[in-house]
Amino acid sequence: MARFIKKVSAKAGLPPGTLVHIGERMAEKVAVTLIDYDSDHIEEREIIDVNECLPFKDTSTISWINVAGLHDTELVESLGSCFGLHPLHLEDILNTGGRPKIEDYDDYILVVLKMLYLTDDSDEIAAEHLSLVIGKNYVISFQEEYGDVFDRVRKLIRNGKGRIKREGADYLAYLLIDAVVDNYFNVMETVGEAIEDMEEVVMGRPGRETIHVIHKLKSDLIFLRKSIHPLREVISDLERGESDLIRQTTEVHFRDVYDHVIQVMDTLDTYRDILSNMMDAYLSSLSNRMNEIVKVLTIFSTIFIPLTFLAGVYGMNFRYLPELRWHWAYPVFWLVSIALAGMMLAVFKKKKWL
Amino acid sequence: MARFIKKVSAKAGLPPGTLVHIGERMAEKVAVTLIDYDSDHIEEREIIDVNECLPFKDTSTISWINVAGLHDTELVESLGSCFGLHPLHLEDILNTGGRPKIEDYDDYILVVLKMLYLTDDSDEIAAEHLSLVIGKNYVISFQEEYGDVFDRVRKLIRNGKGRIKREGADYLAYLLIDAVVDNYFNVMETVGEAIEDMEEVVMGRPGRETIHVIHKLKSDLIFLRKSIHPLREVISDLERGESDLIRQTTEVHFRDVYDHVIQVMDTLDTYRDILSNMMDAYLSSLSNRMNEIVKVLTIFSTIFIPLTFLAGVYGMNFRYLPELRWHWAYPVFWLVSIALAGMMLAVFKKKKWL
Amino acid sequence: MARFIKKVSAKAGLPPGTLVHIGERMAEKVAVTLIDYDSDHIEEREIIDVNECLPFKDTSTISWINVAGLHDTELVESLGSCFGLHPLHLEDILNTGGRPKIEDYDDYILVVLKMLYLTDDSDEIAAEHLSLVIGKNYVISFQEEYGDVFDRVRKLIRNGKGRIKREGADYLAYLLIDAVVDNYFNVMETVGEAIEDMEEVVMGRPGRETIHVIHKLKSDLIFLRKSIHPLREVISDLERGESDLIRQTTEVHFRDVYDHVIQVMDTLDTYRDILSNMMDAYLSSLSNRMNEIVKVLTIFSTIFIPLTFLAGVYGMNFRYLPELRWHWAYPVFWLVSIALAGMMLAVFKKKKWL
Amino acid sequence: MARFIKKVSAKAGLPPGTLVHIGERMAEKVAVTLIDYDSDHIEEREIIDVNECLPFKDTSTISWINVAGLHDTELVESLGSCFGLHPLHLEDILNTGGRPKIEDYDDYILVVLKMLYLTDDSDEIAAEHLSLVIGKNYVISFQEEYGDVFDRVRKLIRNGKGRIKREGADYLAYLLIDAVVDNYFNVMETVGEAIEDMEEVVMGRPGRETIHVIHKLKSDLIFLRKSIHPLREVISDLERGESDLIRQTTEVHFRDVYDHVIQVMDTLDTYRDILSNMMDAYLSSLSNRMNEIVKVLTIFSTIFIPLTFLAGVYGMNFRYLPELRWHWAYPVFWLVSIALAGMMLAVFKKKKWL
Amino acid sequence: MARFIKKVSAKAGLPPGTLVHIGERMAEKVAVTLIDYDSDHIEEREIIDVNECLPFKDTSTISWINVAGLHDTELVESLGSCFGLHPLHLEDILNTGGRPKIEDYDDYILVVLKMLYLTDDSDEIAAEHLSLVIGKNYVISFQEEYGDVFDRVRKLIRNGKGRIKREGADYLAYLLIDAVVDNYFNVMETVGEAIEDMEEVVMGRPGRETIHVIHKLKSDLIFLRKSIHPLREVISDLERGESDLIRQTTEVHFRDVYDHVIQVMDTLDTYRDILSNMMDAYLSSLSNRMNEIVKVLTIFSTIFIPLTFLAGVYGMNFRYLPELRWHWAYPVFWLVSIALAGMMLAVFKKKKWL
16 A cells, blocks of 8 residues: 555655655665767766756757666755756656656756556566656656666667667657656556456456455556656646647657557456456355355254154153054154155255256 | 456567567468459459569559468568568557557558457467558468358448449458458357356356356457457548548448447447346345345244253153153143144244245 | 337448438338428428429428338438438438438438437337428438427418517427427426326335336436436537527527537436436345245244254153153243243343344 | 326327316415505505506505416416416416526516425425516415415515514515515424434334334435425525626625535435435444344354254164163263353354354 | 534624634634745744734745634735735635635635644544745745744745745745645545445454445545545636636646645545445345354254144143154154254255255
């Protein structure tokens, strides 16, 4: 559950615009890397002092600054003032509890989204807060931790493969967002397989722990929905190309990403329906089991309780109890008992209880 | 459940635009067939080399190229470059996990939809990924497997019946889509009959396996919804005729297809309501059954437990137990027992338990 | 359930535009009647040959052609070619499984709707497929069976009462649609009374068959919704008067019909809420009953089981069992038994089980 | 339930425009009263003959004609023809089963709404059909019964207090509608208190009748929703001031009424959520109770059934049953019994059943 | 529950525009404070006579008048007439049962919203009615009680920190609203932690009181939704900047607040989903528990009831009962008993009941 709540108390009572990192510190040290490229050259280096970034802001080459780790608010602030970012947007970058959003400001676009991954024990789905600042010739990406989702983009740049070197910052941003969204499918696949497994369990022999697994899966879906749903509108805004920063040739690519997001949402809805269907099956299987148990109890009781009474009767110590002295009383008792039991069984058979 | 998830792992880490066939290989060999016709002539042949298609692109005759089998990505790629298809659209054609969509690009329209059919054992509903590229004078259809849904269109062309020979590529596309949508009704009919059968079972004597069948039917509906729902918007786009490739005279036909899709969706909603209604009836029938079973147990127990106690009392071996010596004790015991049982039965009768 | 599915298999594999009657043949023979009138004259006759209709198409008098019975596709086809109806619209007229729709074509409007009635045993709600073709000076109505819903319109024309003789074909169409919609209220009233009856049963002493009746009522509502809901949009289109064929003075009348449809839909929603509320009450009444039954069982068992044990103890045949020889053992046994039972009853009283 | 259905059979088969009063006759005699005022004078009188109203139609003074009782259709008809009301609107006025609506006609606005009140035994919520015809200088109100909701408006006019005397007919209409809507809050308060009472019962000791009360409350909410919901759109139309009859200064007042309606709807939604929450609590309280009852049964049974068996064993009459002759057998029996019972209790304690 | 209903009876029958304080009197005495500032000076004082405010209305300095306590209707009225507030708006200010709304009037904007806080025992969420009147150079805030949510704004003004001194009344209003909305996050955090706690309980060992806590949490969510939901539209209106009183530079700030409100609503939805998921888990845990209990009962009964019968048989006093005299009868009895019990246990093991 902890993933649903981010402590905001740290910020209580502070005026708006005060930069506070909300969330857990996930990286030891903040790592800032820069990749600067155009069709001819490529330069990669680690940034120690933020001011090194400044010259790259207005060059015609494409610069990608990646910040991994958000707890160093001063670093973020000075980067922000370098690139003229609005203080409220810096707050959005630092607030890891915030939801995906898009802000089309003066000369940059801020895109906030969630990177999803499976924790190492591969059992829990977690989300990482990711912000992209898309400028004319630069993209700044802020992430909580240095991860490998962006590796395929780095490779593309290094290899000079694909159209990337001929395209602008908007195409770079597209590649980054596409990498994040593509990763959603992997997460969805894992969830889907878990649901598939459960389906067989529920249709077979559900046990007590079944409900816990269904509960967890539902919980995962709620978390995924919360993380992904607002992205739809964000990408839709990018795709409609209302900003000058997104060129028309890139719009078709964002439209493709948009389709992927829609497909993820669709799949989430389908999964939710499947789980709810499964829940119904589980509950009625509980009811069915209950019926079966009580049926066994009832069959045994209704057969033996009258017979026990009868045995009790002839166990009575009345002085004048004529049957006790009859010679065939005992065999007759057994005959009667068996007949009664048989009748009961016949009735149950007719009621389809057996 | 497997039909709900398509393995996307194959594509993990690849840059966008890389063509990968996602899904199972359903045809042994990719079969490419061409039908070229106008009001005067008709030519049908199997294509071995994709370049044979090239001359048909710009002729005034209508050409229909049908590709059955999607695993030969190179073939799709070269066909794509022949006809100038966008790489992202080729990805859509190959990704059998994608959802129905429409893309109105430079000089062609891409329509992606799902063909539905019953598997041979007629028990499972499956979907096939179908893509249509509608150009000025040509239609390219990509399907996973060579099927017979399009046979009626082939016949129409061969017989020269109907308006088809006087009409353009848009009308051909309409006929293909119409054939697919008409087939939905057959699938719906099968589902409808299964629901009808279940209704009788649930209202009659539902058993343990009933929930499994309801579960399967609900699962089918979820699958159908997922496959058909997005088509609504797709056809609506075609029908509004925003593209030059769809002529006004064809719009009324697409409107008809649109109505059919709406009707299928309507029927799906109705089926879902019927199933949910059925589920309620099933669950309360379980409760009713439970009540009945427990009632039998209670009636037997409440009648015989006190009597057994009484019999137990007179089975006690106390030296001073006056009743034991009474002469009429035994008949009185029976009288009392029968009276008690009768009273209980009267009470149950009054409670309407009997 | 059969009313929810219409066999479409008959049409499988046929090209679009092929006329096939989908549905059951409800009338023995197709009856075509004509009423032609203006403010001065009125002419009524039965039509044998469809070509007799032709001259009435372009006269300034209002002609109402009523076709009862849909299985004679040739007749419909020739009537269609007389009046220039689009083949797809003829299909709509013949497909009794189709949903209500409106088509505003070149020089006529096609309105498809459902006439609702109670079957003769007054237990089942059924729907009849009705299509109206509204032209400049004529209205053609296609129904499955000759019924008496339109009698009030026929009377109005014959009596020359009302504004009908001064008005045009649009007003005639309004009268026909209004007659159909007014009839919905009668059907709704019947359903409403059945719901009212059930409400008393559920609040009183619901039995096993209660769920069957609720199920049937819900099923009826689903059917009504399916039949009426799309009409809303149809009438809204007519009322907004986008076609030249509907004059402004008639729009206020269609607005009135629209209000009636909305009211029927509103009532359907209310009924659905009432039924779902009833279902909740029914289910918790089942639970309550169960509690009551089990309570009786528990009270009897917990009182007598310990006592039976005690009786069993003093029925043991141990040689050294001191109590057996005590003089007051038996009365003490009874005292203890009664005291135990009394204590149990007191506990149950405190728990409010009694 | 009767309040949900109005008999419409009376109207079956009649042509549109035929005036029939649908609903119960609530007033003995139709009472028509007139208040005519401007800033200088005020005149109040009872109207015997409808034609007395005629002169007031076109005077510059504001005239308010109130008709209490709807069964005299002739009176309504002649009033209608006096003021030029459309026959369909007269039908709306007389059909007490109709829903709230607004009709902006040539030179008047018809507003239909529902007045809500508690029946005298204060247990049932009922609705009265109210129609307002708002003209340039007059307002005609039709109600089913003479009530006291409008008294505060009458007082305002008589006292000459407030802005009323300087304002027009639209302000008078606002005051009447405001009086009706304000009264909704009183009804809501009563319902709210009943819900509050139930909440305590459900959280405390719900009994068998609890579900009946919840059912009734839900039923009330359905009725309130049905009566009030359509009003939202009605007032919204008035507030947007599309008619010339509503002056701009009055719009801000209608906006206030609109806010009140929204608030009532909001509260209805909140109540519905609270009731559904309560229902969940009630159902799980039933389950909990069931568990508790069965737990008691199980504890008693599992403790005493084995012991009874043991006692039965030593009650057997086998000739060779060695234990019977042991000297300490009886005390050992008790020790074993108590030990077994203690063990069972310990197990139950561990399972938290105790 | 009391928080859901505000007594409106006090107002019954009064004409619109009559000022009545609806709600509880929360402050002993009404406290009116004034802060007047521009970039150069700052003046703070307590207001005794409302007329002292008048001169501040039209000065170019920014004046913030805070009214804590709403029961002094005369004070509110005279303040209203000082600043030209519409009587209906004064009603909105005094009606603490009203919902959040925005009114864009002649020369001021009225914003009504709810301040949320935890009651001192920190167990209950309560709401305070807050109204802001935003004029050209002044903001008047009406609250029910003097609280500390605005303290951070007061500090900002006093310290001259931030942009506040250079900005206008719209920025002051933004700060006040932002303080209120930021506080929502604290309330949400408390609720979230309570939900987290419950999740562990439900997944662990839910008891009888569990449902009470879930019920309370749901109730809290309903209350939060009711209080916050309408605010969304209110802030959206402010952010779209349709009023001249909100300058463009402030719009980006309101957009930020809007995002916060959306996030709160999102979180509420997520919480609701989590609770509903939890409820499902709780109910099926009840069913599971029931199954377990009944299973124990059934196992014990089905094992011992037949054995007890057998013991009863050999406790019978028939004279001719051959087994009684067999030498090995007793050990055989035990063997049979143990064998029967073993068989039953084996069956239960196979059924997975053990």
